[in-house]
Amino acid sequence: MINTLLTATAEHILNTILSLEPSVQASLSKVQHQVLAVEVRDWQQTIAVTFTGHSFMVFNNYQEHIDCHISASIDTLSQLKDPSQLTRLIRQGELDLEGNLHLAQAYSQIFSELDIDWAEHLSKYVGDGPAQLLVQQLRQAKQRTKQLDGVLKTTTAGLFQDELKVAIHPLEMAQFKAHTRELKQHAAVLEQRINQLLAR
Amino acid sequence: MKESQQNTTDFGYKTVAREEKASMVADVFHSVAAKYDIMNDLMSFGIHRLWKRQAIACSGVRKGHTVLDLAGGTGDLTAKFSQLVGDTGRVILGDINDSMLKVGRDKLRDLGLVSNIEYVQMNAEALPFPDNSIDVITIAFGLRNVTDKDAALRSMYRILKPGGRLLILEFSKTDSEALSKIYDFYSFNLLPTMGKLVANDSESYRYLAESIRMHPDQETLKGMMETAGFEQTSYQNMTGGIVALHRGFKY
Structure with a gap:
């Protein structure tokens, strides 16, 4: 039931996106009524999506005919926002695809081209000027937060690694890993030699 | 005795003449039609939408299919099926x-769903369609109100x-057992009160609770489907078995 609730929420979100960005409808017109199933390996769940021409429908536990089946981890799926990555991911074995490739590409494309005009939608409630101002301010705030986040990360890393000396530098970590690997190899060689000696 | 059993049927916990049940059920639904959707949401806490x-x-409805949403009431399933079957199909x-059909028709028209939906008043025991003419039939929360379920x-x-x-x-x-006790308390105490407050009709909601108890359990219904000729019959319980979804195929 929880899964059904989650798919219902996903359907609601997709349909909200559809109402905010009507170009999605045109982009998906060629793949209407075709079913795309996405298997999320981390959750061991398969979610089926279909576009009926007016709205999206999302189902879990869908056992019927599927036009395209994708199986990947959630990290890999997030990379699908860029349609050009699709073939690379299939080649690397990170993504399994069965069925109609164009269907997967069509969905991948709508998310990569998604550009919702928030100011336009907001202007219905607060007017053109304030809506534009608000969206602009939010964009700037997002940019500033990103910058601040970068500075904060560098400062904290510096503080812990150089001043307080409670954390190690990534290079030290890499060196430690290399040493450990070497030690493991030595131990394996030694184990083999002991086994040979015991076998005599 | 046998004859009297054949001439009577259940109406909730009451036993009534077979020919009376349909009109008594009709009275219940005439009474609740206007508030049907809001009561469904209230009574099931919205879970009926997930069911x-x-x-x-599980319906496997696709573009071009002909679907019969039997006892479709206010058209919740029809609304979705209408989109799934597209212009080439029909629901x-x-x-x-x-009364229920009128409420359903108004609701679906308000949703802009008009092109591929037909509204037919019909008795499930004698469906007015030719043999081998429908791809999928659904009956959601309707079978327990049918007088002769086997005939249906x-x-x-x-x-x-x-x-x-x-x-x-x-x-x-x-x-x-624990869920059953909570469910019984809810059905026989809270449900009629809610019915009284919202739809000003506690008797109809008492009938609802009673009719649920009189309805055949999962295995019995599966057996009835098999007797009617259905193959590969199966069911899945939802919300601890409070609701079950039965599925059967014709080959």
Whole structure:
């Protein structure tokens, strides 16, 4: 039931996106009524999506005919926002695809081209000027937060690694890993030699 | 004695003459039609929407199909099916009760769904369709109100195309004793009170609770479907067995 609730929420979100960005409808017109199933390996769940021409429908536990089946981890799926990555991911074995490739590409494309005009939608409630101002301010705030986040990360890393000396530098970590690997190899060689000696 | 058993049937916990049940059920639904949707949401805390979603996921309805949403009431399933079958398919919303059909028709028209939906007042025991003419039949929370369930199942089997399927979404029996007690308390104490407050009709909601208890359990209904001719019958329990979704195929 929880899964059904989650798919219902996903359907609601997709349909909200559809109402905010009507170009999605045109982009998906060629793949209407075709079913795309996405298997999320981390959750061991398969979610089926279909576009009926007016709205999206999302189902879990869908056992019927599927036009395209994708199986990947959630990290890999997030990379699908860029349609050009699709073939690379299939080649690397990170993504399994069965069925109609164009269907997967069509969905991948709508998310990569998604550009919702928030100011336009907001202007219905607060007017053109304030809506534009608000969206602009939010964009700037997002940019500033990103910058601040970068500075904060560098400062904290510096503080812990150089001043307080409670954390190690990534290079030290890499060196430690290399040493450990070497030690493991030595131990394996030694184990083999002991086994040979015991076998005599 | 045998004759009297054949001439009577259950109406909730009461026993009534067979010919009276249909009109008594009709009275219940005439009474609740206007507040049907809001009461469904209130009574099930909105969970009925999830049960219906699950039924749609299992229906296998595709573009071009002909679907019969029997006892479709206010058209929740029809609304989704209408989109799934597209312009080349059609959905028939069937109900024995004209009040419910009118509420359903108004609701679906308000949603802009008009092109591929037909509204037909019909009795599930004698469906007015030719043999082998329907791809999918669904009956959600309707079968328990039908007087002769076996006749209804036979009638559904007759009109289904070979390869077609029937889905029955209906209240059923829960295995958990604790859940059963809570559910009983809720059904017989809180439900009629809610019915009284919202729809000003406690008797109809008392009938609802009683009729659920009189409805055959999961295995019995599965057996009835098999007797009617359905193959590969199966069911899945939802919300601890409070509701079960039965599925059967015609080959």
